[in-house]
Amino acid sequence: xxxxxxxxxxxxxxxxxxxxxxxxxxxxxxxxxxxxxxxxxxxxxxxxxxxxxxxxxxxxxxxxxxxxxxxxxxxxxxxxxxxxxxxxxxxxxxxxxxxxxxxxxxxxxxxxxxxxxxxxxxxxxxxxxxxxxxxxxxxxxxxxxxxxxxxxxxxxxxxxxxxxxxxxxxxxxxxxxxxxxxxxxxxxxxxxxxxxxxxxxxxxxxxxxxxxxxxxxxxxxxxxxxxxxxxxxxxxxxxxxxxxxxxxxxxxxxxxxxxxxxxxxxxxxxxxxxxxxxxxxxxxxxxxxxxxxxxxxxxxxxxxxxxxxxxxxxxxxxxxxxxxxxxxxxxxxxx
Amino acid sequence: xxxxxxxxxxxxxxxxxxxxxxxxxxxxxxxxxxxxxxxxxxxxxxxxxxxxxxxxxxxxxxxxxxxxxxxxxxxxxxxxxxxxxxxxxxxxxxxxxxxxxxxxxxxxxxxxxxxxxxxxxxxxxxxxxxxxxxxxxxxxxxxxxxxxxxxxxxxxxxxxxxxxxxxxxxxxxxxxxxxxxxxxxxxxxxxxxxxxxxxxxxxxxxxxxxxxxxxxxxxxxxxxxxxxxxxxxxxxxxxxxxxxxxxxxxxxxxxxxxxxxxxxxxxxxxxxxxxxxxxxxxxxxxxxxxxxxxxxxxxxxxxxxxxxxxxxxxxxxxxxxxxxxxx
Numbered sequence: 337x338x339x340x341x342x343x344x345x346x347x348x349x350x351x352x353x354x355x356x357x358x359x360x361x362x363x364x365x366x367x368x369x370x371x372x373x374x375x376x377x378x379x380x381x382x383x384x385x386x387x388x389x390x391x392x393x394x395x396x397x398x399x400x401x402x403x404x405x406x407x408x409x410x411x412x413x414x415x416x417x418x419x420x421x422x423x424x425x426x427x428x429x430x431x432x433x434x435x436x437x438x439x440x441x442x443x444x445x446x447x448x449x450x451x452x453x454x455x456x457x458x459x460x461x462x463x464x465x466x467x468x469x470x471x472x473x474x475x476x477x478x479x480x481x482x483x484x485x486x487x488x489x490x491x492x493x494x495x496x497x498x499x500x501x502x503x504x505x506x507x508x509x510x511x512x513x514x515x516x517x518x519x520x521x522x523x524x525x526x527x528x529x530x531x532x533x534x535x536x537x538x539x540x541x542x543x544x545x546x547x548x549x550x551x552x553x554x555x556x557x558x559x560x561x562x563x564x565x566x567x568x569x570x571x572x573x574x575x576x577x578x579x580x581x582x583x584x585x586x587x588x589x590x591x592x593x594x595x596x597x598x599x600x601x602x603x604x605x606x607x608x609x610x611x612x613x614x615x616x617x618x619x620x621x622x623x624x625x626x627x628x629x630x631x632x633x634x635x636x637x638x639x640x641x642x643x644x645x646x647x648x649x650x651x652x653x654x655x656x657x658x659x660x661x662x663x664x665x666x667x668x669x670x671x
Numbered sequence: 672x673x674x675x676x677x678x679x680x681x682x683x684x685x686x687x688x689x690x691x692x693x694x695x696x697x698x699x700x701x702x703x704x705x706x707x708x709x710x711x712x713x714x715x716x717x718x719x720x721x722x723x724x725x726x727x728x729x730x731x732x733x734x735x736x737x738x739x740x741x742x743x744x745x746x747x748x749x750x751x752x753x754x755x756x757x758x759x760x761x762x763x764x765x766x767x768x769x770x771x772x773x774x775x776x777x778x779x780x781x782x783x784x785x786x787x788x789x790x791x792x793x794x795x796x797x798x799x800x801x802x803x804x805x806x807x808x809x810x811x812x813x814x815x816x817x818x819x820x821x822x823x824x825x826x827x828x829x830x831x832x833x834x835x836x837x838x839x840x841x842x843x844x845x846x847x848x849x850x851x852x853x854x855x856x857x858x859x860x861x862x863x864x865x866x867x868x869x870x871x872x873x874x875x876x877x878x879x880x881x882x883x884x885x886x887x888x889x890x891x892x893x894x895x896x897x898x899x900x901x902x903x904x905x906x907x908x909x910x911x912x913x914x915x916x917x918x919x920x921x922x923x924x925x926x927x928x929x930x931x932x933x934x935x936x937x938x939x940x941x942x943x944x945x946x947x948x949x950x951x952x953x954x955x956x957x958x959x960x961x962x963x964x965x966x967x968x969x970x971x972x973x974x975x976x977x978x979x980x981x982x983x984x985x986x987x988x989x990x991x992x993x994x995x996x997x998x
Contacts, residue, residue, distance in 0.1 A: 542725070542751025585855040589900050620940045620951045629957045633926075633964045640922065640971050646904045647915055647975050651982040653852040657765065659758040664748030664766065 360391045361464055362441035362518070364448050366433035367398035371405045371451040372555075375412060378419065381449065384457030390464065393418040395440060396451075397433040399426065405451075430512075431531030438521050446521055450512040452555070454478060459550025463515035472520045472543035475506055475535045476513035478552040484559040494570065501578035506535045506547060513550070529573050540581055542660045585649060585658065591642025595635045602631030686715040686770055687790065690763030692722045692756055693777040697729040698885035703779055704737040704745055710783040711744075714790065719745045721777075722763045725753030757858040764848050772843045780808070781840040782879040789842040789876065798847040798871035798992055801862055802878035803835035809882075821898065828906050829863035833875065836862065840878050847871050850989045856897060860905045867909030870991040915979055919972025923965045930961035 363381065367374065378394060385392045396406050396419065406421045413419050424436050434448060445467050447460060455476050466474035481488050491510070498504045510532060524538045535545045583590040605628030613619050689707055693700065704719065711717040719741075721734045734747045748766050750759060760774060771793060775781040785802060792800045809815055818837050825836050836859055843865075850869040857864060865871035911918040937954030982988075 542754070586900070586904075588904055589897060592900050592903070620936075620953055622953060625953050626956055626960070629960050633960055636922070636926075636964060637967060640919070640968055643904075643907055643918075644971060644975055644978075646908065647912070648978055649854070650904075650908045650912065651978060653854050654988070657761070658854040659754045659762045660751040661762065662749040662751045664746065 360443040362393050362443040362446045364395045364434055364437045365451050366430045367396055367402045367405050367451040368430055374405060375408050381457045384460055388461035395420050395437050397422045397437040399424050399428045401427055429529060431526035434531055435526050441518055444518055446518045447515045453553040454511055455513050456551045456553050462548055462550055466546055466548050467515045471546040473516040473538050473545045475547050476511050476550045477508040477547050478511055479549040482552045483556050486559050498574055501574055502536055502581055504536050533577050587645025588642035591638045595638030598631045599635030602628045602635060685718045685768045687717040688767035688769035689773045690720045690767055691775055691777045692724050692759035693730050694724045695726045695728045696777040697733045699779050700733040700737055706783040710786050720763050720766050721747045722759045723749045724759040725750050757853045757856050760858050761853045770845050774839055774841050776839040778883055780881050780883055785878040792874050792876050793842045797874040798844045799865050799873045800842045801833055801875050802838045802840035803875050804838050804880035805877045807880050828902055831863045831866045833862045846992055856901055863905050915975035916972040919968050923968040926961045926965035930958045933958035
C-alpha cells in the first residue's frame, strides 16, 4: 500500500499517454512462441484496464523471428494508443525479453502478459489490485479450468513434480500472467527459462508472492500438445531449479550426499569381496570388483565436483548479501 | 529502498555496535535491550542493532517499541523472510557502524554484562574474542554432550583451538569482518574462518550462561550431517583456497597409487597364467579406471586453479590482517 501511494505521488508530474485517472500500469507482452493477432489482444485487455479506471501503457517486445507479428501495431501507435514496440537484436527467451523491457517501463506496477490469451481480460485488474494492497508479486491461477482433460492432466502432473522437488505452493506456475511492483521484476533474476519460475525465485528472495484465481480465457479450450523436446526441456528446467533453490550456497551438500552414497555402495561391495578373498576365493575372476571400483570412482568424482562448487561459491561470496532487508534503520518503523 | 541511512538515527559517531539476531523472541526483546543498555552505557558511544530474522510472532513490534524508547542507540533491521542465523548475523555486520562489533544471542542466555570484559580483552590486541560458557545451563543429553563432541571434532579438523564454538557472544574488530563473509550455515565456524581466511588473533574468555527464560531452543540434534559437510568445506576452503591444484593433485596421486597396485596385480596374474586359460581382465580394468580418476582429478584441479586465479587477482580482494606487537 505504502509503495503504491509513494510511487503515484512521484509520477504525478510526468506525462501520461493514456486516458484515465487511476493508478498507472505498464503491461509487457513478450511476443514469442505461438502469438495471436496482437491488435485484437491489445483491444481486449486495454478495454478491461480502461473500464477499471487504470492509466496504462503497453510494451510489446519481440525478437527478429517474430518481428512481423508486431507490424500491425504500427497503425495503433499512429492512432495515438499508448503502445511501444521493441525488437531485441537476437533470438531470445521470454525472460530475456522481459528483462530488456523492464527498464523501459514507466509505471510503478508492471503486468506481464503472454502473447496469447490465457486469462480473461477482467482478471488483470484483480491482479493489479492485489499488488496495490501490498503484495510484491501477484500470480494468476487459471481457475476454474476450462481446457481439455489432456491439458489438465499435463498441468497437474507438472505441478505435482514441482511441488515434490521445490515445495512450491504456486498452483499454476506456467500461466505467465503476473502483476508486480516494478522493482521486484527488476531485481529477481529471470535469465533463460527461469522466467517461468519467477514466483518461486521471488519467494526464495523473501518477496511476498500471492496467488489470485482468475477466469481462464475461452480461447484455451482447445487441446494443446507440444513436441517431446518441450516436455524434456520443462523437466530439465525443474531439476535445475530445484538444485538452484536449495543448494546455491552449499553445493557440497548435494554432491556430497550423492557422492558418499556411491562411495558407501562401492566400499560395501569391495568389503564383501575382500572377506570372500580371505576365505580363499580368488579375486581375479570377480567382475563384481569392477562394479565396486566404479561406484567408488564415481563417488570420489561427485565429491570433487562438489568441492569445485564450494570453491566457486566461496570466491563469489564477497560480492553478495545472503539476505534481503525488508525495512530497517528507522526507529518505530514497524509500530 | 525504504531503508533510512544510519546517519538519520545515529547522530554521534558509534564505536561499538552490538548486533543481536532475533527469531521469535518477542518476550525477551524488552529485557534484552535494557540489559545491553545497562552494560554499555558506561563505555564509549554504542549502538544496538536488532536483526529480526523473519519472526512469525510479535518480535518486530516489541523491537520497534524498544527502538522508540532509545532512538539514539537502538535500531531494528527486518529481513524479508527467515534466512537463518548466519544470514542474520551477516546482515548485522553489514549494518554495524562501529569499529568494534559484538554479537550475541537474542534469548538472554548470554549475559550482556559480559560485554565490557570482551571489549577489554579485544583491546589487548586481538582481532576476535570468543566467549566460552562456564556452567552451561542446557540439557545434558541433547545439547551439552553433542556440543562437546562437536567442539572436539571442529578443533581437530580445523586446528583452531576454541573451547566453545556454539557460544554466540563474540567481539570482532571491523578489519576482521571486512575479510570474512558468512553464508550458508557458517556462523558455527567463525573462529576457524577468521583464523583461516584472515589470520586473526583469537582470544577466549569465560562468560556467564543463563537458563532459557522464555520460548524454546531453536536448535536440536538434527543438523549433524549438514554440520559435517560445512566443516569439510571450511577446512578445504581454508587450506586450499590459494592453491586448489595441490589438493586435487593429492587425490590424483592416491588414485594413481591405486592404479599401480591393480596394475601390478594384473601383471602378476597375467604372468602366472598358464597356456590355454582365458586372460582375466578384472585387474587391468580396475587399474585403468583409477588412471581415469587420476587424470580427471588433475584436470578438475586445473579448473579450480583457473577459478581461483581469476577471482583472487581482482582488485579489492583484501589480504590477511596485519598485526603489530601485542602491547
